[in-house]
Amino acid sequence: MHLTSLALSHFRSHKAVRLTLDGRPVAIHGPNGSGKTNLLEAVSLLSPGRGLRRAAADDLARRPETLGWRVVADLAGAGAAHEIELRAEPGASRAVRIDGKAAAQVALGRLVPMLWLVPAMDRLWIEGAEGRRRFLDRMTLSFVPDHGAATLAYERAMRERNRLLRDEVRDPAWYRALERQMAEAGAAIDAGRAEAVARVAAAQDAGGAAFPAADLEIVAGGGSRGSGPADLAVALAEGRGRDLAAGRTLTGPHRDDLAAAYRAKGMAAAQCSTGEQKALLISLILANARALGGAPILLLDEVSAHLDPDRRTALYDAICGLGVQAFLTGTEAALFAGLEGRAEMLAVSEGPDGSSIGAG
Ligand SMILES: Nc1ncnc2c1ncn2[C@@H]1O[C@H](COP(=O)(O)OP(=O)(O)O)[C@@H](O)[C@H]1O
Ligand SMILES: [Mg+2]
Numbered sequence: 001m002h003l004t005s006l007a008l009s010h011f012r013s014h015k016a017v018r019l020t021l022d023g024r025p026v027a028i029h030g031p032n033g034s035g036k037t038n039l040l041e042a043v044s045l046l047s048p049g050r051g052l053r054r055a056a057a058d059d060l061a062r063r064p065e066t067l068g069w070r071v072v073a074d075l076a077g078a079g080a081a082h083e084i085e086l087r088a089e090p091g092a093s094r095a096v097r098i099d100g101k102a103a104a105q106v107a108l109g110r111l112v113p114m115l116w117l118v119p120a121m122d123r124l125w126i127e128g129a130e131g132r133r134r135f136l137d138r139m140t141l142s143f144v145p146d147h148g149a150a151t152l153a154y155e156r157a158m159r160e161r162n163r164l165l166r167d168e169v170r171d172p173a174w175y176r177a178l179e180r181q182m183a184e185a186g187a188a189i190d191a192g193r194a195e196a197v198a199r200v201a202a203a204q205d206a207g208g209a210a211f212p213a214a215d216l217e218i219v220a221g222g223g224s225r226g227s228g229p230a231d232l233a234v235a236l237a238e239g240r241g242r243d244l245a246a247g248r249t250l251t252g253p254h255r256d257d258l259a260a261a262y263r264a265k266g267m268a269a270a271q272c273s274t275g276e277q278k279a280l281l282i283s284l285i286l287a288n289a290r291a292l293g294g295a296p297i298l299l300l301d302e303v304s305a306h307l308d309p310d311r312r313t314a315l316y317d318a319i320c321g322l323g324v325q326a327f328l329t330g331t332e333a334a335l336f337a338g339l340e341g342r343a344e345m346l347a348v349s350e351g352p353d354g355s356s357i358g359a360g
Helices: 036-044 105-110 119-121 129-143 147-166 172-204 228-240 239-246 276-289 309-322 335-339
Strands: 002-011 012-019 025-030 068-079 080-088 095-098 100-103 114-117 216-219 257-262 297-300 323-328 346-351 355-360
Touching: 002 025, 002 036, 002 355, 012 036, 012 216, 012 355, 025 036, 025 239, 025 335, 036 114, 036 323, 068 297, 080 147, 095 105, 100 105, 114 129, 114 276, 114 309, 119 129, 119 276, 129 147, 129 172, 129 276, 129 309, 147 172, 147 239, 172 228, 172 276, 228 335, 228 355, 276 297, 309 335, 323 335
Parallel strands: 025 323, 025 346, 114 297, 297 323
Antiparallel strands: 002 012, 002 068, 068 080, 080 095, 095 100, 216 257, 346 355
8 A cells, every 4th residue: 555645734844735646665855853754743643543753633733823733645555545534623632534434543554554663763672661562563553453443442441440450449340341351352462463473573584684684572561471361361360469559450461572682693682783773673664564565654764864875775675675655754865865766755844834845
């Protein structure tokens, strides 16, 4: 799938932008603060969740007007075409329309898989588990579109269970139905994540030398547990005493972590150099795209600038070889010289009336 058009209205620095795209990679260059990441962020919202900055709907409205914003995109590919419209009025949450009909946010996951790499992820392997879980879940969502719905169902039940724990409710009868819901949704989450890791692992073997293969492993948080619905229900029931003391649920897929190792060196990602850590992430994203047969849209924010020329060429060749629509950003056009003739080039600049975009 790829975007054939993208229109932004009062979205962050973009007052009114309309792009027509042909499905090739899109290389976006422009000075710092010109609105490149804002553009990628708008694209990231075409997938379930809060986008690549995890921003609240109100923060996306262009200041100082804060009139509300709108993103409209046309998608095409695999014999299908869809129009997606996202908008939020001031103070309201975002509304999704697919082909003119109101839709739930999770429905976006069925239209186009989307994967991204942003500078904040440079510390993914050394910071807390939350970022890695999010990375794993985005990967999973790309293979299992229902993963978003399972996650929502799990979190909804867990919030209620946590409320009981905080209120020091001890009667097991109150917990059983919620734990059953958590166990069912949790087992679906576990299965989806396991499938994603297996499929990315299988696609890694075909990876080139520039981006080293990474071995992935899901690490159970809050102690080891089985991953079927029955196992999870037992773990939750057995953990009630501990959870009551903590005032929250301490075991389950919401506590799991993703471990990665640089395969050729047998080195944990956290112990790798900054450049190697980045290469591992790129390698995982490329393997993921390969496993999906080139279907996803990739958002690679400021990735090119941090690669040496050989790796940059390898990245561009991989993207073009996969035939994916990758949106790449960088401060200079020269970074994208290796994509000349193979990508659409866009120049972003900051004007008196917000960001403006022209052919680069
Ligand atoms: N809600 C908003 N309204 C107007 N401008 C915004 C809003 N949010 C961010 N900006 C502006 O967008 C610019 C940053 O854009 P960004 O896309 O991150 O730049 P870059 O091209 O460096 O990636 C900053 O100048 C920032 O002030
Ligand atoms: Mg940026």
